[in-house]
Amino acid sequence: MVDFVGAGCGAADLITLRGKRLIENADVIIYAGSLVNPELLSYAGQECEIYNSAHMDLDSVIEVMKQAESEGKKTVRLHTGDPSIYGAVREQMDRLEELGIQYSVTPGVSSFCGAAAALKAEYTLPRVSQTVILTRMAGRTPVPEMESIESLAAHHATMIIFLSASMTEELAAKLTEGGYSAETPAAIVYKATWQDQKIVRCTVGTLAESARENGISKTALITVGDFLGNDYELSKLYDKNFETGFRKAAAT
DSSP states (O other), rough: OEEEEESSOOOGGGGHHHHHHHHTTOEEEEOTTTTSSSSGGGGGGGTTTTGGGGGHHHHHHHHHHHHHTTTTOOOOEEEEETTTTOOHHHHHHHHHHTTTEOOOOOEEEEEHHHHHHTTTSSSOOOTTTSSEEEEESSSSOOOGGGGGGHHTTTOOOOEEEEEEEEGHHHHHHHHHHHHHHTTSSSEEEETTTTTEEEEEEEEETTHHHHHTTTOSSSSSSEEESSSSSOOOOSTTTTTTTTSSSOOOOOOO
């Protein structure tokens, strides 16, 4: 049995209870060494075999899983954040399907959630933004033409941009081309929830300069949008004049 486990966004105690239990009971762990907090490996048993997938290709990852399965061992494939977000998990699951190896997926706290917590921000604010776009710049991995940064920026929604901290100058240009003004609030969140977390608040216009000045070129999320500003409307959820199925509106 192979369990894909979301390690969470950084801090070792932000893994789910289920994920921690699976690590504790694993015979084999394959973890994303370039991204997963190594403190999580302290939950593993002393006899657990541990592999760092940063040094492995897909075939070698699957080979470890096959060998463990043939020996009746429990394998945990430990992914950063939540496996479904830029986790390259589909290709592994498809290979396991072909091999007839059973697997399950345990979700984790994505770094975009960790970034919001670090910023003490709410991505969805009434009359500001009700849509959150998770995306990335095109690099060595291309993106579909209809999902270019400039086309997504045209919506003026909240944008959370992964895997793009090394391309902030080009990113800022594409955000501006898409319709964001240079004054639009932005923030760079480096290693959200880790001990060395760093937050840099800036604007679209100062994004590249801010990244350079702070020496940030990887392991960071870039957040963009007016959710980082101070103007928004109060929600109807707790409005005393708004009736819900659980609460009557206040008498006028």
